[in-house]
Structure formats: structure tokens, C-alpha cells
């Protein structure tokens with residue numbers, strides 16, 4: 001099909017996901033390509049938050065712990081489980097992804113106690129590597145961190161490795177790692193695998209149990225649209241619940257938190273991965289985002305995601321003549337998840353110039369511009385409009401304005 005504006009408008013009219021856009025608050029005049037960094041606000045979240053604040057908190061006060069607050073981490077975890085191929089009772093919504101990384105790395109070492117090495121990839125998301133470094137500095141006798149380049153992971157995967165910590169979808173390039181294949185290889189040498197699903201959940205179909213994954217963690221505020229700083233989630237395969245002994249042993253992970261006993265005895269189920277009092281307001285907003293995703297046909301979602309990405313890449317070539325951009329995401333739709341990224345030596349300035357025109361993308365050092373592809377609220381025609389704006393920015397050298405040289409502190 002030839003990609004014209006008219007054709008894309010036509011595709012929007014027949015898009016099976018077309019009714020989802022109005023379920024989100026997409027600000028006028030924006031094409032939002034940052035849903036992989038902070039998802040947009042679902043309309044229902046506004047109503048639900050108001051209800052929780054006015055009625056459940058305002059009127060119900062402490063009684064509300066008994067009517068929906070107390071079991072929220074597990075209830076939302078069970079909903080998330082349906083999005084990642086996990087069983088009920090294997091997922092909890094809690095804490096930030098970083099904190100959850102701490103918990104699962106410890107649990108993996110406990111499940112595989114004769115080995116000390118935790119292996120990861122130097123190109124992994126920084127917080128994953130930082131959490132490993134912190135653990136190692138505190139307990140060097142229990143954990144030895146080995147960070148290697150991604151191409152070398154296979155070579156380093158040996159009988160010394162207790163756990164392998166990898167991110168399924170690369171945060172810069174959108175490259176999908178074959179979870180099933182890598183998990184199998186790790187298991188062959190007796191290593192466990194922890195998957196970071198932060199850029200996968202809500203973007204691509206995931207089948208943790210189909211891959212026999214051991215542990216996973218992920219983010220609530222990206223494709224799940226759970227709101228800024230939304231709680232993350234943690235998956236622990238049932239077979240690993242017994243060996244785990246929480247080190248972040250807060251009272252919400254206790255077998256009987258309200259027995260107020262002096263001794264910590266962990267819950268036997270997934271609740272052992274809770275720590276302190278759950279952040280109810282954050283969980284309520286997260287649940288709204290999760291509920292929306294639970295009503296999506298992931299085959300439709302993935303198909304549209306691939307098409308939007310492919311059209312973006314094609315238009316960058318045909319309409320924009322690349323203009324010094326180099327595609328760093330996989331060209332192959334099957335290997336590319338929910339964003340399309342380019343490198344450009346003036347990437348930062350260009351991203352700022354685009355933002356000032358309502359094309360909201362983001363920049364990752366040293367030179368990467370990322371365009372998040374969120375099929376629930378992005379339209380085919382938005383891609384056309386965005387590439388047209390990129391072309392205008394590049395041809396007018398709009399990005400050379402001095403104000404764009406100053407770096408924002410959050411990008």
C-alpha cells in the first residue's frame with residue numbers, strides 16, 4: 001500500500017482499536033510519543049481517583065482497608081498476571097521496579113544457593129545494574145555481579161551463574177530478546193532468569209510461564225498507564241515461593257501482619273514480596289490502567305504496533321529522506337517492540353524543537369531520539385503528521401535555536 005495521508009485516515013476508520021483513544025485524555029495539539037515513558041491519563045482514572053479520595057478515604061477512612069484497599073496489591077497482581085502469562089497468585093503490584101529488582105535478585109540467589117554470580121548485560125537499563133551493584137557492595141560474600149556486553153551473555157552463561165537479569169525489550173532500541181530461548185539456555189546450565197518487563201508489558205504479548213521464567217519485574221507507569229511513579233509489579237513462579245526468605249522483611253510481607261508479633265515470619269504466598277503499607281492512591285490509578293489493558297485483544301494491539309512502527313520508518317525514508325537520522329531500532333517488525341528510535345548527532349536539540357511543535361518524543365544519551373508507539377491512543381494519521389513536522393524542523397533548521405542547547409533535568 002502506498003502511504004498517503006488519505007490512506008492512513010482510512011486505516012484509522014477501520015482500526016479495530018479505534019474506540020480506545022477516547023478512553024484516554026490525549027491533550028489537544030499533541031502527538032504523544034512518550035507513552036513508553038509516562039503513559040497518558042485514562043479518563044476513568046479521573047473519576048475513580050475522585051471517588052477514592054472523596055468516599056473511600058474521605059468518608060470510609062480506615063474501614064476502607066477492609067473494602068478493597070488491603071487486597072489491592074494481590075488483586076491487581078492477579079490482573080497483571082493475565083497480561084504476562086502468569087497464574088493467579090504469582091504476581092504482586094508493589095513498590096518501584098528498582099525495589100522489586102532487589103527483592104527478586106535476593107529470591108533468585110536463595111532459590112539457587114550454591115552459586116553467587118548474577119549476570120547482566122552492560123546495556124541493560126541503568127537502575128537494574130545499580131541495584132546489583134548496591135547488593136554486591138553490601139554482601140560481597142553472597143553475590144558476585146558480572147556485567148558483560150550483550151553479545152557475550154551466551155559465553156558467560158555457565159555453571160557459576162546463579163541468576164541472569166535481563167530486560168526483554170531494550171529501552172533505547174526497542175529490540176525484543178527471545179525470552180523463551182534465553183531462559184532455556186540459562187536453565188541448561190542451571191541458572192535462573194529474571195526478566196525486566198518494563199518496556200514489554202502493555203506493548204507486546206508476554207508468556208512468562210510458557211517460557212518457564214523464574215522471576216520478573218516491571219513498570220506501572222509506561223504502557224500500563226498507571227500514572228507518574230505508579231507501583232511496579234513482581235512475578236515469582238510458584239515453585240520459588242518456598243525457598244524465598246525476604247530480606248526487605250517489612251510487616252506487610254509477614255504471615256500475620258496484624259498479629260504484631262516480635263518475630264518476622266514471611267507469608268508463604270506472593271504476599272511475602274510486599275514490604276510496607278501499600279500506596280493505595282497509586283494502586284487505584286494503576287488498576288484503572290491495567291483494567292483497560294485487560295480488555296484489549298493483544299493480537300490487534302501488536303499488529304497495530306508493528307504497522308505504526310513500520311509506517312513511521314517508511315515515511316522517515318520516503319518523505320523525510322532520513323535527514324541525518326540513523327534507525328537504531330530493528331527494521332524487522334517481529335524484533336521491534338513499542339518504540340522506534342533514531343540516532344542523530346543533534347538528537348537533543350531536535351527532540352526539543354519537535355516538542356515545541358507538539359511532537360512529544362524523548363531523548364536518551366548520547367544521541368538517541370525515541371518515539372514510543374502506543375496503539376491504544378496513537379492514530380495512523382498521527383504518524384504522518386509527526387514525520388511531516390520532523391521534515392519541517394530539519395529543513396528549516398528550527399532545532400538550531402540557542403534555547404534548545406540547554407538540557408532539561410528530566411528527559
Ligand SMILES: *Cc1c(COP(=O)(O)O)cnc(C)c1O
Pocket residue numbers: 096097098099125127128167171196198199219232
Ligand atoms: C523504566 C524502567 C525501570 C524503572 O524503574 P523505577 O524503579 O520505576 O524507576 C526499570 N527497568 C527498566 C528496564 C525500565 O525501562
